[in-house]
Amino acid sequence: MSYIEIRNIFKIFGPDPKSALELAKAGSDKDEILAATGHTVGLHDVSLSIEQGETFVVMGLSGSGKSTLIRHLNRLIDPTAGEVSFGGEDILSMDIPTLNAFRRKRLGMVFQRFGLLPHRNVMDNVAYGLEIQGQPRKTREAAASKWIERVGLAGYETKFPDQLSGGMQQRVGLARALATDPEVLLMDEAFSALDPLIRSDMQDELMKLQTELHKTIVFITHDLDEALKIGDRIAILKDGKLIQVGRPEEIVLHPADDYVQAFTRDVNRGRVLRAKSIMQPITGPDDGMQSTGTRNIAADTRLEDILPLVLQSDDVILVHGHDTTPIGRITKKQVIDALSSETYDSYLAEL
Template structure:
């Protein structure tokens, strides 16, 4: 994806605590002393919302925060634009500590820096679709011609041309959510906060909205903080994922790290039911490349094959991978022909697959082929291989064996 981990984070969350109740500062000492959320609730009537959260979020990434209800994920997202005040800690966006902003600075920050997409759409029923989308810009003081033009562009982007003069009540849930997304994008805010944005949609529409967000993000490179309770959604959308439980950060990392190395039983329970074929790419499970045969003559190929452990090799010429050549084929050739070039008739067609393909998309070819499929990278070089047994292992319930 588009962010560089070696650059400075756009957003830093440091030592963030939130306790709900009138004596939150007093109760904080109990939290820091290690008392559990349940014990603190029983003893003090205060609820621990967040406990010592530390996160770095980079420009241009979709950062997913997930957990079950009560885990603190919605509390956390409301700290980014200070809809909730923390008990302690800071959120630094670029060089600004959001906690230090006064009322007018905060209003300005919310209008220009961050926009939010809610689960229940949050549209204004008495305004048209176009007015809803352009609302943020009009509040920022844009002239009607300007906000209408921008709103129109965003409506086109999310596929709602023709609905400008409709009212939200006349739209389906999926269409309303598109309006919500267009409205958030129309402010040109750098950071999008999406709180369970697709949870109210039925599965098919939800899947379409996820696709739309992914393709929009390829063009826009926004920084998106996305809250969900659904691990399939998190794995599909997230460049990185943070998992919360009882207000604590349990694990964060790339989707594949969480899938292959769950930090504890809680994360493992999430991971267990995931459709791995949709979540894992070829690169995450492939084995190191097999034998490469790059000889020009049959005799050289025979020599290369004899040095190999396998009874087949991937034949590579100047144009890249061409097919599989087997030991049997080479053994059947007379030595008198060893100085001849290898030609296409000696090769078996075994399709190559790419490192970034999802396993789901390569199952048919893998099962159809007698040989492991060669895996090629962006440059067209063979970097690994995927066999039926590796695929079966990866898609079984057990955690994928450590490479």
């Protein structure tokens, strides 16, 4: 069993959700149910398993059910039907005090609009969760200082939110969420309000923190590039239904349907795909021998970095894993075929 288990969740908004639930279970979709009953389908039979330590991204257009899904994880809302558990614990059967303790101790949340307390300075905002937990001032300020420094805001402890840029405010939001050392970080469009460059910095920052922290992160975005950049796995929602779950390269190479395909069309494939996603695996020692003497790259190398190498010659390139043992091989044709023609052209223009 995975750390977070979401099982057959339906969420119907409206005065009589149970009646609409029957229609949903019988196969009616969101538009049909709205037309027939006036009820809105938020989620339609969604099941997901999220592993401990992974960055799990939920992606979809506005109204597809992303926020509704994340609100089931902190139980801000209860499902019309279905189950949600953390580490084998059913959160839907928790009483209010248990649920409050669960939220305070095990979850950290980062919101799109930052959600900082305007009359508290950076230190007191970051220490807020620890204060709620009843930690003494010294303990919480020590922890808060550590996280303020970690997110690059040392020196800003006594500033107030309105004295900070959007990017800095969201760093405070991140530090505040991390200060209680939660198991799970829930981030609902946390970077969506930021300017592109700042946003990219925050994505890098989060990924850097994550290589050290190994939190379970559930990150919501409507932006596929963001999803592909930071997600270990990505779930794609449409009209409340789960359309596809997969690693970034699976989503790009094998979109489940036209909806996903439409998202992936403009993706920079050279940046998403890596040697290991397109290589032809080497099946045994004899097989590997045939390719000795050629060039060698790591399995994680991105196609954008492989392209200049393959263009220089027609040699096969060997791909190696964590040690130097070859695990696969790549040809020029495979690299070019895996890139979209737009990506390929733009790389050629840069070279």
